[in-house]
Amino acid sequence: MFFLLIGVVGLLLKYLEIGPVATWSWWVVLAPFGLAVLWWWWADKSGYTEKKAMEKMDKRKQDRIDKQRSAMGMLSKKRK
Incomplete structure (x- = not known):
């Protein structure tokens, strides 16, 4: 859930071009969503x-x- 929240905040900051997040690559901004998927996969498998x-x-x-x-x-x- 933490990664998902970070991803949504980053996505909003990137879309609205607020602060230093506006200059970050989309890969960096979307990375927390991938980490959330990995966390859920690991939690289910373990x-x-x-x-x-x-x-x-x-x-x-x-x-x-x-x-x-x-x-x-x-x-x-x-x-x-």
């Missing part, structure tokens, strides 16, 4: 995306369990 999704799901599940235990008075101290 399992990073799936790992983050599973961590989020596990946290939601544990929060739900803790809330139910607390409502029943079974939770002696909050889990970290």
Whole structure:
């Protein structure tokens, strides 16, 4: 997402001819989009995306369990 944001800002600055970006080559301005594609490819191939999704799901599940235990008075101290 960071590379995509940098790419959009660079693209706007180049198109509107603002600052030093106006003199840069289009290859330099469009490079963050290529880096974003490489990042997404790597994240999918390495399992990073799936790992983050599973961590989020596990946290939601544990929060739900803790809330139910607390409502029943079974939770002696909050889990970290």
